[in-house]
Amino acid sequence: MTDASYQSLIREKQRVAVSSVFAALFLTAIKLFVGLWTASLGLISDAAHSGLDFLAALMTWFSVSLSDRPADTSPPYGHYKIDNLAALVETLLLGATAAWIVYESIERLFFKTVLVTVTPVSFGVLVVCISVDYLRCRALSRAAKKTGSAALEANAYHFLSDIATSVVVLLGLVGIALGYQQADALCAIAVAFFILSIAGKLGKKAIDALTDRVPDDHIEQVRRAAMTVPGVSDIYDVRVRHAGNRHFIDLKAGISSHATLSDAHALSDSIEKQIKASFDNADVLVHLEPNAPHSAGLTETIFALAHQEGINVHSIQILHTSSGLHCTMHLEWPADMQLGKAHSKATELEEQIKERFPRVASVRSHLECSIATHASPCSNITDAHAPFIETIRRVATDTSIGVCDIRDIHIMETDGAWDISLVCGVTPDISLCQAHRIATDIEKRISRLAPHIASVHVHTEPQQ
Secondary structure, eight states: OOHHHHHHHHHHHHHHHHHHHHHHHHHHHHHHHHHHHTTTTHHHHHHHHHHHHHHHHHHHHHHHHTTTOOOOOOSSSSSHHHHHHHHHHHHHHHHHHHHHOOOHHHHIIIIOOOOOOHHHHHHHHHHHHHHHHHHHHHHHHHHHHHHHHHHHHHHHHHHHHHHHHHHHHHHHHHHHTTTTTTTTHHHHHHHHHHHHHHHHHHHHHHHHHHHTOTTTTTHHHHHHHHHHHOOOOEEEEEEEEEEEEEEEEEEEEEEEETOHHHHHHHHHHHHHHHHHSTTTTTTEEEEEEEEEOOHHHHHHHHHHHHHHHTOOEEEEEEEEEEEEEEEEEEEEEETSSSSSHHHHHHHHHHHHHHHHTEEEEEEEEEEEEEEOOOOOOEOOSSGGGGHHHHHHHHHHTTTTTTTTEEEEEEEEEETTEEEEEEEEEETTTSSSSHHHHHHHHHHHHHHOOOOOOOOOOEEEOOOO
16 A cells, blocks of 8 residues: 555545534434424434434544554554544443433333424434434445544444434334324334444454454464465464554564575565455564474484483374474383473473474473383293184285285293284385384284283384
8 A cells, every 4th residue: 555545545534534523413413402392202312322423423533533643652553543442432432322211211111201292393303314324324334444444433333323213213203193102212222222232243343453353264364375475384473463454463484494685585575465465454574484494303303302311202293283393202211200200301301392493382291101021931832823823814914005924923922911923024115104004003903803912013024
């Protein structure tokens, strides 16, 4: 947005706000005069509503005049939230109006009698007011949509509620003309509840803006826009806040660690342009970071740090997310070590990992005890269970594609528990990860063959 077009929007906001002030003043005066003359609570409550519209219009004029002032040392982000604050105060005024109307209506329905005089002037005034309200509501809505002003939008709702209240009051006067004196108070209560419904919507929107709440899709919208820039590998720590008609967005972007300062600056500009194309009137701050070392480097570091502390580590898993890297691992300790000491050492290791790798968002350790094994007397019962050996061979061979041969099957028995080992020949061109999955699958299948099988060990070899 150019400076000239921005100044044009500011002038339009102020022009619409000023004209609304005079319109609200006119409506308030004419409704109050006729309402007092005819003793119509509907007209008086409508006049009170218009009076608050007048105050709201003054606040809107004041807020749009201040909110577009340029940022300075205080506040450094500009004065845009004055717009949202004005919308919240206007919401409170609407609520106060509704409360007074309900109170006065109950008084007239149950505790006092007021005769309302209906004249052609009453109907004429309401028709004129509805027309003026419609024109102001339309003008304010257009300006609010064009400029993104929350205060103008709130003021448009004020005039919209004025239209509804005037229509309901008109119906009440018709009821009185037909002989139903209570129609005036009943219609006033209907007006009050309509005002409250509008106030609730406006209040929520204003509070969301003042507390920096934004729609859930904004974060993902920023990330999608930034990821379209070539050279950006990751987007994380995205934050979006909304003030007045402006979005403030900051984020971190991962780029190649070999990028020059000039390349990095160009990438930052491209990211800002892409995000500004998705958000109108956005202020974007991009923090560039070199890509974190790949998972293999992180895994090696974890092994090295654990070895320095005398910790046996295994089953390391690293997950890449938009918020960073998340690591899980298993740590083995002597069985007699106290839990508090093991937890303390595990926490120290986790902190060292996060210090070495700033991109690591979390580290979770599974603590387990290492069991010392000693040679135990056992019996080799392989030859005595030839049929079961064939069952093992059949189950292992059928496990998956890639198994070429099953051989050297041994069954050892210790105190009634069986320990089974075998050699599994696999296709030599598969990956180590695939070979490990095949071996694990075979171990699980064999373990389910009999309840007294204590362990199964599968050794994989490339089949020649």
